[in-house]
Amino acid sequence: MADMIKDHVLDRPNSYIGRSVPRPNAKRLLSGRGTFTDDIKLPRMTHVAFLRSTYAHAEIVSIDVSAAKESDGVVAVVTGVEMAEVCSPWVGVLSHLEGLKSAPQHALAVKKASWQGEPVVAVVANSRAEAEDAIELIDIEWKELPVVTDMETALDDATPLIHPELGDNLAWRRDLDVGDVDNAYAKADHVIEETYISNRHTGVCLETRGILADYNPGEDQLTIYHSTQAPHMMQSLFAKHLDIDEQKVRVICKDVGGSYGIKVHSYPDEYATVALAYMLKRPVKFTADRLESFTSDIHARDHRIKTKIAVSNEGEIQAFEIDDLTGIGPYSVYPRTSGIEANQVVNLTGGQYLNPNYRARATVVLQNKSPMCQYRAVGHPILTMITEGMVDDAARKIGMDPLEIRRKNLVPDDAYPYTAPSGLPFENLSHQASLEKLVKMLDYDGLRKDQAAAREQGIYRGIGLATFIEVTNPGPAFYGVGGAPISAQDGATMRLDAKGNVIVEIGVTEQGQGAEAVVAQCAATALGVTMDKIKVIAGDTDITPYGGGTWGSRAAGIGGEAAVQAGKALRQNVVEVAGIMLQSDPATLDIRDNQIVDIADGNERMELSEVGRVCYYRPDTLPKDYQSELVVTRHYVPKQFPFAFTNGVQGCYLEVDTNTGFIEFIKYCVVEDCGTVINPQLVDEQVRGGVIQGLGGALYEECLYSPEGQLLNATMADYLVPMAAEMPDIEVGHVESPTLDSELGAKGAGEAGTGGAPAAVMNAINDALDPLGGKVTVQPFTPERILQAIGKI
Amino acid sequence: MPKLSQEAVQKINFTLNGEAETGMAEPRMLLSDFLRNVMGVTGCHVGCEHGVCGACTVQIDGKAQRSCLTLAVQVDGRRVDTVESLAGRENELTDLQQNFKTHHGLQCGYCTPGILMSATEYLQQNPDPSEAEVRDMLSGHLCRCTGYAGIVNAIMATAKERQEKSSAAE
Numbered sequence: 001m002a003d004m005i006k007d008h009v010l011d012r013p014n015s016y017i018g019r020s021v022p023r024p025n026a027k028r029l030l031s032g033r034g035t036f037t038d039d040i041k042l043p044r045m046t047h048v049a050f051l052r053s054t055y056a057h058a059e060i061v062s063i064d065v066s067a068a069k070e071s072d073g074v075v076a077v078v079t080g081v082e083m084a085e086v087c088s089p090w091v092g093v094l095s096h097l098e099g100l101k102s103a104p105q106h107a108l109a110v111k112k113a114s115w116q117g118e119p120v121v122a123v124v125a126n127s128r129a130e131a132e133d134a135i136e137l138i139d140i141e142w143k144e145l146p147v148v149t150d151m152e153t154a155l156d157d158a159t160p161l162i163h164p165e166l167g168d169n170l171a172w173r174r175d176l177d178v179g180d181v182d183n184a185y186a187k188a189d190h191v192i193e194e195t196y197i198s199n200r201h202t203g204v205c206l207e208t209r210g211i212l213a214d215y216n217p218g219e220d221q222l223t224i225y226h227s228t229q230a231p232h233m234m235q236s237l238f239a240k241h242l243d244i245d246e247q248k249v250r251v252i253c254k255d256v257g258g259s260y261g262i263k264v265h266s267y268p269d270e271y272a273t274v275a276l277a278y279m280l281k282r283p284v285k286f287t288a289d290r291l292e293s294f295t296s297d298i299h300a301r302d303h304r305i306k307t308k309i310a311v312s313n314e315g316e317i318q319a320f321e322i323d324d325l326t327g328i329g330p331y332s333v334y335p336r337t338s339g340i341e342a343n344q345v346v347n348l349t350g351g352q353y354l355n356p357n358y359r360a361r362a363t364v365v366l367q368n369k370s371p372m373c374q375y376r377a378v379g380h381p382i383l384t385m386i387t388e389g390m391v392d393d394a395a396r397k398i399g400m401d402p403l404e405i406r407r408k409n410l411v412p413d414d415a416y417p418y419t420a421p422s423g424l425p426f427e428n429l430s431h432q433a434s435l436e437k438l439v440k441m442l443d444y445d446g447l448r449k450d451q452a453a454a455r456e457q458g459i460y461r462g463i464g465l466a467t468f469i470e471v472t473n474p475g476p477a478f479y480g481v482g483g484a485p486i487s488a489q490d491g492a493t494m495r496l497d498a499k500g501n502v503i504v505e506i507g508v509t510e511q512g513q514g515a516e517a518v519v520a521q522c523a524a525t526a527l528g529v530t531m532d533k534i535k536v537i538a539g540d541t542d543i544t545p546y547g548g549g550t551w552g553s554r555a556a557g558i559g560g561e562a563a564v565q566a567g568k569a570l571r572q573n574v575v576e577v578a579g580i581m582l583q584s585d586p587a588t589l590d591i592r593d594n595q596i597v598d599i600a601d602g603n604e605r606m607e608l609s610e611v612g613r614v615c616y617y618r619p620d621t622l623p624k625d626y627q628s629e630l631v632v633t634r635h636y637v638p639k640q641f642p643f644a645f646t647n648g649v650q651g652c653y654l655e656v657d658t659n660t661g662f663i664e665f666i667k668y669c670v671v672e673d674c675g676t677v678i679n680p681q682l683v684d685e686q687v688r689g690g691v692i693q694g695l696g697g698a699l700y701e702e703c704l705y706s707p708e709g710q711l712l713n714a715t716m717a718d719y720l721v722p723m724a725a726e727m728p729d730i731e732v733g734h735v736e737s738p739t740l741d742s743e744l745g746a747k748g749a750g751e752a753g754t755g756g757a758p759a760a761v762m763n764a765i766n767d768a769l770d771p772l773g774g775k776v777t778v779q780p781f782t783p784e785r786i787l788q789a790i791g792k793i
Numbered sequence: 794m795p796k797l798s799q800e801a802v803q804k805i806n807f808t809l810n811g812e813a814e815t816g817m818a819e820p821r822m823l824l825s826d827f828l829r830n831v832m833g834v835t836g837c838h839v840g841c842e843h844g845v846c847g848a849c850t851v852q853i854d855g856k857a858q859r860s861c862l863t864l865a866v867q868v869d870g871r872r873v874d875t876v877e878s879l880a881g882r883e884n885e886l887t888d889l890q891q892n893f894k895t896h897h898g899l900q901c902g903y904c905t906p907g908i909l910m911s912a913t914e915y916l917q918q919n920p921d922p923s924e925a926e927v928r929d930m931l932s933g934h935l936c937r938c939t940g941y942a943g944i945v946n947a948i949m950a951t952a953k954e955r956q957e958k959s960s961a962a963e
Contacts, residue, residue: 026894029902030886032836032876036903039835129821206840206848206903206937257838257903258937290841512901512938681897688940689900716845716935724931724941753940 009526009564009743010676013592013602016521017744020681021531023517025510034255037210037227042283045212046075048273049131050286051121051138052295053113056368056709057162057330059143060112060120067137068123073130076280077138078122078272080108087275088241090266092332094482097339100172100364102332103163107241107271112145114162114330115370116710117295119269124276124284147368147709151302151327154365162330162366171332172339172364174346178421179357181310184319188310191319192393197778198382198758200302201701203375204721207257208288209297211270213277222249224274227256229264229509230549235541236485237266237335238274253539259511260376260693262297264551265333269296294714299703300341300375302327303382310357311394317409319357320350322386326364329371335484338372339364344379344471350387351420351469352431352647353409358421368709377470378552380755381694384468385779388759392766402465402763403444406435410467427640429647430735431467434671437733438465441669442651454655455771461666464652464764468756472553472674472748473644473739475637489637490554491545492562494523494570496630498616500594500609502527502534504566507547508559509539513750514682515555521678522560522744526567527574528591529608545633553748556678557644558636561742565634577611577628636742644739646747648672650691650756652728652764658772658790661783663699663765665728672752675738676745683749684732690753691730696722698758699780805869809834810878818865825849827865828875836876836906840935847934850907851875857911876906879913889913889951898947900938908934912948921956924949 010017028034065077089104109120121138125131146160153159154169162169185191212225222244228234231251239246256263273286288296303326310319324345328338342362350358395405410431411418418426438444444463451461476488490507497503504523510516516536524531537543545562548554571591578596579586582605590599596606614621615628622628638644653667672687700720704712713719730753738745758779765786766775774790787793802817809832816831825842828834828851837860840848844862851860852874879887886894889912899905908931915922915930922930927948928941936944 020897022894022897026899026902027886027890029899029905030876030890030893030909031880031884032834032906034836034902036835036838038839039829041833129819204935204937206846206935207838207901208840256901258901260937290843512899512903514900685897685900685939685943688942689938692940693937715843716841717843721935721937723935724928724945725925727941729942730940 007568009568012525015525016531017525017676017678018680020679021517021521023514024520024531025516036207036255036257037212037225038287040212040225042212042214045283045285046124046126046280047128047131048122048124048276048284048286049128049135050119050269051123051135052292053109053116053118053120055113055142055144056116056149057145057147058113059145060109061141061143063121064139065121068134071130071134071137073126074123074134075126076124076276077134078108078276080106080110080120083108083122083272083275084110086242086279087271088243090241090334092334092337094337094479094484096482097172097337097343100332100337100339101166102171103166105268105331105334107268107275115368117292117370119272122272122276124280149367149369149705149707149709151304151325151365151367154327154367162368169366170363171328171366174343174362176346176358176360176422181319181321181357181359184310184357188318189313190394190397191308191310192397193308194389194393194777196305196307196386196389198301198303198385199779200299200372200703201697202294202297202299202703203260203262205258205260205262208290208293209263209267210287211273212283212285213274214283215277215281217281220248222274222278224249224251226251226253227263228253229259229511229551230486231509231539231541232546233486233549234266238271241271242275242278250542253509256511261374261378261551265298265336265373267296290716291714294719295370295711298333298373298375299370300372301382301697302372305382305386307386307390309390309394311398313398315398315400315405315408317353317355317394320355320390321359322349324362327367327369328364329369330366331371333371333373336374336479340374341379345383347422347424348379348469349383351422351424352411352467354411356421369705370711376693377751377754380468380470380751381697381758384466384755384759385762388466388763392763396770403439406465406467410435425641426645427739428737429469429645430673430737431647433735434647434649434673435467437735438649438651438669438671441671441731441733442653442667447653447667459655460658460768460772461653461655462764462766462768464760464762464767465649466756466759466763467649468647470646470648470751470755471643472646472751473557473638474552474554475642477642478552487546487548489635490547490558490562491633491635492519492523492559492566493545493631493633494527494566496570496574496612498612500533500607500612502529503537504534504563505537505544506559506563507545507549508555509550511550513555513686514679515550515559517682518556518560518678519563522563523567526564527571529594533594545635553750557742557746557748558638560678560746561636561744562634564744565636566632569632569634573629573632574608574611577615578606580622580626581611581614582606638741640741644741644747646673646675648752648756650760652760654761654764654768656765656768656786658792661786668728669731669733670753671733671735672749673735673737674749675736675747677734677736678746686749687732687753688730690750691757692722692727694754694757695727695761697779698761702780803866805865807868807870808872810874820864820866822865823861824863824865824868825860828860834875834877838903838906840903847911848904848907850910852910852914855914857914876909879909888954889916889947892947892950896943896947896950898939898943904934904936908944916948916952920952922952
């Protein structure tokens, strides 16, 4: 620790940390020279297409693939029974979510299909088109089974069971009761009840899921090119379910065209693709089409939450209570499980407020819809919507301004470290500072005046505030303790070559968020070289240190810290050799701008490349008892806290057209505290992109199902996502409270925008509609729902 | 025009990124698949294959078009330009591409080629657009990563720089 303070990375000369350095990989992507999984072609490569269930719940009576096998270009046709001989089933549970249950799930459905879109038969052919042609020739006899779609009735006695062996349709339940909620109700001036609904939506990665697997029997080696967020996790899972040694599986992840949590899970069609390559001993590629994406990518955020808040006339929040019901599809997704989203809702609802009385129930039920699992800002959009919805409910009831009730109840910045009622420890949050900064950015008082003036003219404008907590830099508490093969730790290997260039191999992966840039900035700063000397290699299980990949806003905070520590260690090794070469005390030397310099006056002593040259080409000129080490590896995992919780606040000012139900954004501001900001431009655009994704769920996106479990809007023309013309300019501000868990002090920033946006926009709409007696509580807040809220339709 | 059977493979002679090229395609093959899988031009990305997301946008005879809504056989005798054409043989980013880099107009880069091909043509037709017009043009393109701000700024900055350059020349 003493050394750390003496040589702190944030005190480095010529630092790249805190600078908006353009991403080194931008030119590649701008030139169309990226390598996305579907861009890769291998010799003798085949393509797989899947016959997917058209029913939400149906038994497979018989399958006739004889005609398909004879179709042009077909290499193999494989059913679920055949697949099960090669690829073992899995069950998506984790031991720390006590009582969570799910049924064994196969790569291809064996006896029955449980959602529309579940893969049933695989056809491998010389082209995707030929594989699809052959699918048309497969004759399946189905016996339709009763369908469970409504989560409200999923546990009723009259409702059929999806997996009879489980005994019921309940996947998981969690109850929490802290303080004395009933006593708080008895004493409170007001107890306000409401029901909020977040409808199911999905990630819509522009690059669909893709995987290309190749098996070389000569070396018993599986090589898998995969559009994934977690290469080492996938390596472990593929090895396990194909019963192969993990070292014989290599997962390579090149460019990824958006992931947002969609590509951090394991999917049946991906296991099937890898198994087919293993069976056929030749490359097999699967690239989902858009329909397959809508019906087989994970969905998220299908929740109905009954809420209760107790408040005094003076605006003191005295209790929160929530009853969250969520339907997760027919299986808990493997290996992260589908209990985490509801768990986050229970853990974090109301956590930013001073209130000791909290009761929560989460009920997670099975249903015959696409499986649900973690998607960007897991649980946060829901828990922030209900927390901030409840707080506004309370403020309206007692006639207090929404800003004032927050000022009154937020946990003070000087109260940290602080433990939430759910027991989660928060290291150092800055709700007050963030809120006050936002108030200035918004010109809150000015907006209130504008709102009042507009109302006199019959124009309905509203302000919405949303304070939020954000989970970032997760340690092993998230998944590892429950038994999932997901590394919480990440490493960086740095090597100086003979020409003074530096290769950084890193366990976290690039998804477009700028991980490579951030790692390069950290490595360059810690070592003392310019960015152009650094090359970052990520996404290859044979090359990089074992790591967790990119999720939970961990790439910058965890990967960046590993790069910092590796850079410092390599610098130590370099100045040691340089000291011998220069006959100087290494403690008096430093590396700055690719030069060995004297710390005292910055005098240049020698090119860094000279150290490389001597160590590799002329080690005979060094002492015989000395061995240089120009490769180092350092790891990092957060140890003091289970997560680096962060916080922020969003503020939205919008106008509702009360004739059409359309809304128009007038102003949108976000204050985010992600600790040390490594690259402001990247962070700001993360936040903006996150807000836009949150606004998608808040305003447009909904997976619409028929009572029969048919997804009704599985095209991009029918499933609306935010486009440029409707989206606001978003102003981003920062408060910096570095985590003391790392030297770098960086926390994540990827969830902030998405987590807070639905709450901000809902509160703004309801603020606008209040004089008309209207209120929306069902997301997405469509024009139809807004008009219904004010009785226009 | 002779009637084609479904299987009949067609020879397509066309100009691809300035070079005369020939490729073979079934009548049903989409231009996007033809460019990617037959010609190996993988900068043309496929996002939805039903004409909504804009990722596959290329220029056909200088006009921005969805390659997923175009059959390969339709480009016989025509000129097709993909994102790979922009930087050219000298591998120098155009001013528009450079501004995407400077203004952080991309994250994962999957939508970027399509947006570049649309915006390149758009700025030729509308050298001095308003921000609202640029946003309207971008409504044909889904970017799921950014908040669109960087994209809008990159296009606006390019227009402004070109205006300044041309007024300086006058």
